[in-house]
Amino acid sequence: MVRERGQPRRWAVGITGASGAAYGVKLVRELLGAGIDVHLVISDAGWRVLKEELGWDASRRAAAVAEAFAHIEGGRLVYYPPGDIGAAIASGSFRCEGMVVVPCSMGTLSAIAHGSSDNLLTRAADVALKEGRPLLLVPRETPLSAVHLENMLKLARLGVRIIPAMPAFYQGPQTLDDIVAFMTGKIMDSMGLDHHLYDRWGEQHES
Structure with missing residues (x-):
């Protein structure tokens, strides 16, 4: 997308009911800190996971x-x-x-793959597809069935970036936050955004 001079940078972010809510929250924080406007939508199931995993008050959503x-x-x-x-x-x-x-549930991934936009999150993803804009999905599920894999392949062939939540360990993570930061960095790499969330392989040898 070509931005007009002075136009703010904007990304839409969706958080669904897959485990791994910390990934979505970390990404939003990094984008805001980088001066990027974030248009955030959280599914009802996403709110359930935010409550269970991060202790968010799902009864006061906007305030939370x-x-x-x-x-x-x-x-x-x-x-x-x-x-x-x-x-x-x-x-x-x-x-x-x-x-x-991020994270992207298999239900949301399936809805996007089949053009079934019955809520704002899946509609916004459908808009990204029809407008030819980058769409990145971060599925967090295991094991994966043939249905899951076929839906991912269908979307990948349409140009959607599939970035499974598969953290690496070559950077020597010491905490859970380190693991979340690594995955967030991988997402931002695919968004074309600079960051310093983890040490890249071979970086110590670059001049």
Whole structure:
């Protein structure tokens, strides 16, 4: 996407009900800190996982989002409920560089693969596809069935980046945060964004 001079950088981010909510939260924090506007939508199942894994108060959704990212200076955060299909990111005329769904459940991945947009998250992903914008999906599931693999292959052939949540260990992670940072960095690599979230292989040998 070619941005006009002065136009803010914008990415849509979706968080679904797959395990690994920390990946989505970390990505949003990194994007905001980099001065990128984030248009965030969280599925109902995504809220269940945020509550179970990170202790978010799912009964106060907008307030929980505001509290989680209030301390970050940089980009602007816009949060949408999943039922708000009239939101800006539901329209192809809204300028946006692309979308990341992290983590991406197999149900959401299937809906995107089959053009079934019955909520704002899947509609925004469908918009990215139809407008030819980058769409990155970060599935977190194991083991994978043939159905899962066929849906991923279908989307990959359409140009969707499939980035499974498969952290590496060559960088010597010491904490869970290190593992989350590595995966977040891999996502940002595919978004074409600079970061310093992990030490790259061979970096110590570069002049």
